[in-house]
Amino acid sequence: MALETAIDVGITEDSFLARDGEAALRDFAERVRTLMTEHDIDLIINADQTGVNYEYLPAKLIHKKGDKTIWIKCGKKYPLFLVLKTGASKIKAVVQENLTHRHGFGKQVWKQVEPFQNKFGCRLYGNPTAWWNSGICVDFLKFHFTDRPDRATKKVLLL
Numbered sequence: 229m230a231l232e233t234a235i236d237v238g239i240t241e242d243s244f245l246a247r248d249g250e251a252a253l254r255d256f257a258e259r260v261r262t263l264m265t266e267h268d269i270d271l272i273i274n275a276d277q278t279g280v281n282y283e284y285l286p287a288k289l290i291h292k293k294g295d296k297t298i299w300i301k302c303g304k305k306y307p308l309f310l311v312l313k314t315g316a317s318k319i320k321a322v323v324q325e326n327l328t329h330r331h332g333f334g335k336q337v338w339k340q341v342e343p344f345q346n347k348f349g350c351r352l353y354g355n356p357t358a359w360w361n362s363g364i365c366v367d368f369l370k371f372h373f374t375d376r377p378d379r380a381t382k383k384v385l386l387l
Contacts, residue, residue: 267383275386307350309368314354
């Protein structure tokens with residue numbers, strides 16, 4: 229897939245080499261280590277915005293022999309934070325009210341979302357594109373990192 233993309237943007241197959249990716253990975257890892265040392269960081273969070281289409285998830289995962297497994301060192305799990313696709317009202321005042329009071333959801337949907345959030349300690353947001361925006365990003369940071377006990381003394385690196 230990466231090779232196909234490279235060819236599509238005009239990179240020849242002969243010049244698209246695996247060692248280029250390995251070098252980029254080494255450089256990235258070194259930059260992260262340097263940042264951790266310079267800023268006394270001991271917590272790295274992968275703040276990935278991965279899209280999931282739940283309708284097409286297979287019931288059974290099949291991995292090719294030799295696929296790599298990725299391990300997470302600390303294993304600390306953070307509460308779920310989802311941005312879901314939801315319709316928007318055609319009335320601007322209602323849209324603003326939904327964003328301000330109900331994370332983008334209408335009154336009827338919020339009746340189901342709010343108890344779910346309370347029961348599982350998670351956050352659900354909705355908008356017509358299911359994409360993050362600056363407001364949701366700030367809420368994500370507040371939700372996960374405002375109450376850290378070492379907030380005044382330790383930094384977190386978000387990747």
